[in-house]
Amino acid sequence: MDLLTIGAFARASRLSPKALRLYDELGLLRPAQVDPVSGYRFYAPAQLERARLVAWLRRLGMPLARIHMVCDAEPGQAAEDLRAYWAQIVAENVVRQDLAAFLADYLSGKATVMSDERTALGIRYAARSDRGLVRERNEDCAYAGPRLLAVADGLGSNGGGDRASAVAIDALKPLEDEAHPGDLLAALGRAIRQAAAELRTIVESEPSVEGLGTTLTALLWSGSQLALAHIGDSRAYVLRDGELFRLTKDHTYVQSLIDEGRISAEQAASHPDLLCTDGLSAVATADRIQSAVTGPLDPAQTVEQLVELANASGGQDNVACVVADIVAL
Ligand SMILES: [Mn+2]
Numbered sequence: 001m002d003l004l005t006i007g008a009f010a011r012a013s014r015l016s017p018k019a020l021r022l023y024d025e026l027g028l029l030r031p032a033q034v035d036p037v038s039g040y041r042f043y044a045p046a047q048l049e050r051a052r053l054v055a056w057l058r059r060l061g062m063p064l065a066r067i068h069m070v071c072d073a074e075p076g077q078a079a080e081d082l083r084a085y086w087a088q089i090v091a092e093n094v095v096r097q098d099l100a101a102f103l104a105d106y107l108s109g110k111a112t113v114m115s116d117e118r119t120a121l122g123i124r125y126a127a128r129s130d131r132g133l134v135r136e137r138n139e140d141c142a143y144a145g146p147r148l149l150a151v152a153d154g155l156g157s158n159g160g161g162d163r164a165s166a167v168a169i170d171a172l173k174p175l176e177d178e179a180h181p182g183d184l185l186a187a188l189g190r191a192i193r194q195a196a197a198e199l200r201t202i203v204e205s206e207p208s209v210e211g212l213g214t215t216l217t218a219l220l221w222s223g224s225q226l227a228l229a230h231i232g233d234s235r236a237y238v239l240r241d242g243e244l245f246r247l248t249k250d251h252t253y254v255q256s257l258i259d260e261g262r263i264s265a266e267q268a269a270s271h272p273d274l275l276c277t278d279g280l281s282a283v284a285t286a287d288r289i290q291s292a293v294t295g296p297l298d299p300a301q302t303v304e305q306l307v308e309l310a311n312a313s314g315g316q317d318n319v320a321c322v323v324a325d326i327v328a329l
Helices: 006-013 017-025 045-059 064-072 075-113 160-176 184-205 265-269 286-294 299-312
Strands: 041-043 121-130 140-144 148-155 216-221 226-231 235-240 243-246 254-259 273-276 319-328
Touching: 006 017, 006 041, 006 045, 017 041, 017 045, 041 045, 045 064, 064 075, 075 243, 121 140, 121 148, 121 299, 140 160, 140 319, 148 160, 148 273, 148 319, 160 184, 160 216, 184 216, 184 226, 216 235, 216 273, 235 286, 243 286, 273 286, 286 299, 299 319
Parallel strands: none
Antiparallel strands: 121 319, 140 148, 148 216, 216 226, 226 254, 235 243, 235 273, 273 319
16 A cells, blocks of 8 residues: 655645644654654555544644544544533533623723722732642642732652742742732733743753643732733632632633723622632532632631632642632722
C-alpha cells in the first residue's frame, strides 16, 4: 500500500501538518511510518477515517484529551461519550448565557449610578489553605488583602509545588501597596510575568525540581474596579441574587475586566466573590459551594466551612479558598 506524505495526508484529512505533528506527539494519531533519517512522517490511507473523525471532533470544539478517549472507545461507548460531551456544552452555555445577561445588566447599571453620591466601598475577606487528608504537602496557596485576592495550586517535584504557588502569590503581593490608576489588568499582567520569570530561574538553577508550575487565579480591586487574571483550573465565582456564577473557564488564560464602572453599594453588597483551587471545585457540587457562600457566615467562617466541605469529601487534594464580600464603608 502506498503511504501518503504528511502534506498529502493533511490535504486529504483537512488537518494541517502542524496539527498532525501535534497529534503524533500526543499519541492521538501516529504516522504509519517515520523515516529514520529525515524524520518525515508517512500515513496509510486507512488512517484517513480516524483523521477525519479527529477533524470533526475538533470542529465541535472537543478538547484533545477527550477526542483521544472517543477515538479509542468502542463505537457504542464513543457515541455515548459524544452525547455526554454535548450535554455538558449545552449546560455550560446556559450558565454562560446567564452570566452574559448578568454582566450586561451590571455594565449598563453603571450609567445610572454615576450621578449618585459616591459611596466608599471596601472588601471583607478571608483566605484559607489546607493540606487535606491525603497529600503529604500543601502545594496550594491562598492570599486575601484589602486589594488583592489570589489562589494558586502548585505542582512540581521535591517541594517545587509549594514554592511555585508561593512564588506566584508573593510576586502579586506588592500590588497591595501600589496605586494602579486606570490599569489594573496591566499591573496584574506585569506581576504575573515577574512570577513566571522567577519560576524559570528556579527551573534553570535547580535540576532537582521537575515539572514546576502553578495555577493562578487573582482579583485586583481598586475600590471601583475589579480585574481578574486566570491561568489553569482554579476558579473564580461571583454570587449574585443567591446564585453562583463562574467567571473563569478552566485551563484557559482569560484577561477580563469584570466591571469598568462604579459599583453601587447596593449592587456590590450582593456580589461576594469566591476563588478556589480544584481541591474544592473538583469534589464539591456547585450547589454545595453556593449554599456555603450564600449563608449568613462571615468570610472567615465561610472559608472554614469550604475547607471542611472539601475534607468531608475525602480531602484527596490540597485546597485553597478566598472569600470576599464587597461592602459599603
Ligand atoms: Mn489541586
